[in-house]
Amino acid sequence: MGSCKDQEQHHRYEAKCVWVNGPIIVGAGPSGLAASACLSQQGVPSLILEKSDCIASLWQHRTYDRLKLHLPKQFCELPFLGFPDNFPKYPTKHQFISYMESYASHFSIQPRFKQAVLSAEFDHVLGFWRVETLDCEYISRWLIVATGENAEPVIPDISGIDKFNGPVVHTSLYESGSEFKNQRVLVVGCGNSGMEVSLDLCRYNAIPHMVVRNTVHVLPREVLGFSTFGIAMGLLKWFPLRLVDKFLLLLANFTLGNTDQLGLRRPKTGPIELKNVTGKTPVLDVGALSQIKSGKIKVMQGVKEITKNGAKLMDGQEKEIDSIILATGYKSNVPTWLKGCEFFTKDGMPKTPFPNGWKAEKGLYTVGFTRRGLLGTASDAVKIARDIADQWRTTKDCNINPCNSHVILLKET
Numbered sequence: 001m002g003s004c005k006d007q008e009q010h011h012r013y014e015a016k017c018v019w020v021n022g023p024i025i026v027g028a029g030p031s032g033l034a035a036s037a038c039l040s041q042q043g044v045p046s047l048i049l050e051k052s053d054c055i056a057s058l059w060q061h062r063t064y065d066r067l068k069l070h071l072p073k074q075f076c077e078l079p080f081l082g083f084p085d086n087f088p089k090y091p092t093k094h095q096f097i098s099y100m101e102s103y104a105s106h107f108s109i110q111p112r113f114k115q116a117v118l119s120a121e122f123d124h125v126l127g128f129w130r131v132e133t134l135d136c137e138y139i140s141r142w143l144i145v146a147t148g149e150n151a152e153p154v155i156p157d158i159s160g161i162d163k164f165n166g167p168v169v170h171t172s173l174y175e176s177g178s179e180f181k182n183q184r185v186l187v188v189g190c191g192n193s194g195m196e197v198s199l200d201l202c203r204y205n206a207i208p209h210m211v212v213r214n215t216v217h218v219l220p221r222e223v224l225g226f227s228t229f230g231i232a233m234g235l236l237k238w239f240p241l242r243l244v245d246k247f248l249l250l251l252a253n254f255t256l257g258n259t260d261q262l263g264l265r266r267p268k269t270g271p272i273e274l275k276n277v278t279g280k281t282p283v284l285d286v287g288a289l290s291q292i293k294s295g296k297i298k299v300m301q302g303v304k305e306i307t308k309n310g311a312k313l314m315d316g317q318e319k320e321i322d323s324i325i326l327a328t329g330y331k332s333n334v335p336t337w338l339k340g341c342e343f344f345t346k347d348g349m350p351k352t353p354f355p356n357g358w359k360a361e362k363g364l365y366t367v368g369f370t371r372r373g374l375l376g377t378a379s380d381a382v383k384i385a386r387d388i389a390d391q392w393r394t395t396k397d398c399n400i401n402p403c404n405s406h407v408i409l410l411k412e413t
Contacts, residue, residue, distance in 0.1 A: 016135065016136045016137070017136075017137045017139065018136055018137070018138045018139065019138075019139050019140070020046075020047045020138050020139065020140040021045065021140075022039070022044055022045035022046045022047065022140065022142070022392075023035075023039065023044070023046045023047075023140060023141075023142035023143065023144050023363075023365075023388055024046070024047055024049060024120075024129065024131050024138050024140045024142065024143050024144065025046055025047065025048045025049070025144040025146050026048075026049050026117050026120065026131070026143070026144070026145055026146055026147055027048070027049075027050065027145070027146035027147040027148065027151075027368075028048045028049075028050035028052070028054075028055045028056070028057070028104075028109075028111040028113075028146075029055070029056050029057070029058060029059075029146065029147075029148055029368070030056065030078060030100065030368070030374060030377055031146040031147075031148050031367040031368030031377045031380075031381070032048050032050070032111070032144075032146035032367070032368075033048075033055060033056075033078065033100065033103055033104055033107075033109055034078045034079055034367065034377055034378055034381035035144050035146055035365075035367050035381045035384055035385065036048055036107065036109045037078065037079060037080060037081070037103065037106075037107040037109065037381070038079050038080070038381045038382050038384065038385030039384075039385045039388065039389070040107050040108070040109075041079075041080060041385065042385045042386065042388070042389035042392070043389065043392075044385065044388055044389050044392045046144075047111075047112065047138070047140075048109065048111035048112065048146075049111070049112055049115040049117055049131065049133065049138065050111040050112065050113050050114075050115060051114070051115065051116035051117070052113065052114070053113050053114055054113065055100055055101065055104050055109075055111060056096075056097055056100040056101075058150060058330075059093060059096060059097050059100070060097055062153075062172035062173070063093050063172075064093075064171065064174050064175055064176065064193075064196070064197065064200065065093070065175050065176045066093075066176070066196065066200050067092070067093040067196070068090045068091065068092050068093065068286075069090050069091050069096060070090075070192060070221070070284045071090075071227065071229050071284075071373065072089050072090065072227045072229070072230060073087060073088075073089060073090070073091055075227075075229060075230070075233070075373070075374070075375055076091075076096075076373070076374045076375075077374070077378070078103055078374065078377070078378055078381075079378050079381055079382055080107075081102075081103055081106055081107075083095075083099055084099070084102075087099070115133045115134075115136070116133060116134065117131055117132070117133055117337050118132045118133060118134065118337060119131075119132045119337050119338075119339050120132070120143060120337060120338050120339065121338075121339040121340050121341075122143075122340065122341070122362050122363075122364070126139075127141075127362075128140060128141055129141070129142070129143040129362075129363060129364075131143065140363075141363050141391075141395075142363040142364075142365065142388055142391075143363060143364050143365070144365045144366070144367060144384060145334060145338065145364070145365070145366045145367070145369075146366075146367045146368055147332065147333060147334060147368070148332070148368035148369065149279065149330065149331070149332055149349070149368065149369055149371065150329075150330035150331075150332075151330065151331065151332055151333040151334075151348075152330060152331055152332075152333045153170045153171075153172045153326075153328070153329075153330055153331075154328045154329050154330060154331050155170060155326065155328065156188065156326065156328050158188070158303060158305075158306055159304070159305045159306065160305045160306040160307060161306040161324070163306065163307065163308050164306050164307070164308065164309075164321075164324060165308050165309060166309075166321065166322050166323045166324065167323050167324070168323075168324045168326065169323070169324070169325050169326065170325075170326045170328070171189075171193045171194075171197055171325060171326065171327045171328075172330075174197060174325055176200065176204075177197075177200040177201040177202075177203055177204035177206055178204055180201055180204065180206045180322075180323055180325075181204045181205060181206060182204075182205050182206060183206050183207070183322035183323050184206070184207045184209065184319070184320060184321050184322045184323075185201055185206050185207065185208050185209065185321070185322065185323045185324070185325055186209050186211065186300075186303070186311055186319070186321045186323070186324045186325070187201070187208050187209065187210045187211065187325045187327055188211045188213070188303065188324065188325070188326050188327060188328060189210075189211065189213070189326065189327030189328045189329065190210055190211070190212045190213070190216050190264065190283070190299075190327075191216070191280075191281065191283060191327065191329060192281060192283050192284065193327040193329070194210055194327030195210075195218075195283050195285070195286075195288040195289075196286065196288065197325055197327055198210045198288055198291070198297045199286070199287050199288040199291060199297070202291050202296050202297060207296075207298065208296075208297050208298065209298045209300050209311075209319060209321070210292075210297055210298065210299055210300065211300045211301075211302065211303055212263055212264060212265075212299055212300065212301060212302070213302055215265045215266060215267040216264055216265070216266070216267070216282075216283060217252075217266055217267060217270075217271040217274065217282035217283065218252065218256060218259050218264055218282065218283045218285055218289060219248060219251075219252050219256075219271060219282050219283065219284055219285065220251070220252060220255045220256060220284070220285055221284040221285060221286055223251055223255060228248065228251070228284065229284070231248075231251075232244055232248060232272060235247065236272075241270075241272055241273055241276075242270060242273065244270075244272060245270025245271060245272050245273055246270065248270070248271055248272070249266070249270065249271070256285065256289055259289070262289070262292050262293065262299060263299035263300075263301060264292075264299065275371060275372075276354070276371065276372075278371075279349075279371040300313055300319075301313070301314055301315060302314035302315075306324070309321070331347065331348065332344075332347065332348025332349060332369070333348060334348035335347075335348050341360070341364065343360040343361070343364060343366075349369055350366050350369050354370045354371065354372065354376065355370075355379070357369060357370065357380075358370075358380040358383050358384055359383075359384070359387060365384045365387075365388070366380070367380045367381050367384060368380070
């Protein structure tokens with residue numbers, strides 16, 4: 001029997017080889033779809049490779065049932081096609097998925113599914129990108145990384161968690177509080193997911209104990225019927241960022257009260273500045289804060305250790321727990337498959353900050369890494385399409401593609 005290395009080399013030799021006459025886009029989430037649509041508007045074909053069996057797999061397979069967009073729909077639209085008029089201000093998870101499917105259909109986007117990228121590397125001899133999946137190698141002049149900031153769940157290393165007798169679930173696998181009815185649940189994390197999961201658990205008579213590991217900004221989702229985010233975006237057109245942050249904090253203190261007294265200490269850096277610098281999103285309250293004030297959601301200041309039947313807290317208390325939910329967020333997976341490239345940090349984010357992080361060298365582009373949500377995604381997708389279209393128009397006359405199709409099988413064994 002040959003070694004694993006021998007088998008891998010044999011697999012690579014046997015793989016099909018495909019020339020893509022246009023950019024290869026890795027990821028069929030909102031970022032990949034936006035890039036493909038913008039390219040098609042410029043007359044440039046593209047090919048999306050998606051590891052899952054559907055578009056927007058994070059939304060379809062790894063989000064909880066009660067999820068809604070945190071921002072009004074006008075701030076979450078992709079280029080060239082808005083949400084239907086009959087959708088509510090804050091579309092539900094299923095409405096957003098419907099919008100993504102309609103978007104793909106409208107622009108005739110047909111990703112290749114179950115094509116998990118094992119590696120992508122620039123071939124300096126040929127001057128092309130070589131993208132390898134399990135059964136195929138794709139070659140193109142351009143590579144667009146669209147796997148985004150939320151590709152893989154973050155699983156924290158908590159002492160003793162392997163000894164716990166009950167279930168331990170990341171929010172990527174959480175669907176509804178009905179699975180935890182009447183249970184004492186430790187929710188690790190106090191971001192938007194941690195807050196909403198805790199609120200959902202309350203509706204099923206569970207008792208959530210929410211672990212606050214760091215400082216957190218909590219803002220009202222709306223003030224007098226106006227989106228807090230919309231107010232901030234409007235003010236930023238006229239005032240400096242830090243002044244807008246101060247206004248938002250005054251607004252939050254007036255409408256929500258002093259959250260420090262609830263165990264939710266605010267960072268020293270303002271909410272928008274913190275989001276821009278670190279990617280840490282402020283919590284937009286949709287009801288969890290009132291449950292914290294009433295005592296239905298218990299706030300815990302850090303876990304020292306998990307035991308067989310509960311948790312030892314930093315303040316010396318011990319709590320009996322039935323289940324643990326990890327609301328610890330997601331991370332980029334780019335470093336696991338993009339090889340020989342120094343454009344990304346070890347955390348899988350572009351080293352070049354917004355608004356210039358969308359373009360690297362040698363035909364490499366990134367979309368969905370702005371830390372500015374779908375607004376940032378839409379902005380980068382438009383820029384990428386324009387840039388590639390300029391190159392496309394100057395090179396199409398000497399293109400190596402011998403026929404009308406933009407995907408050509410070069411080798412099949």
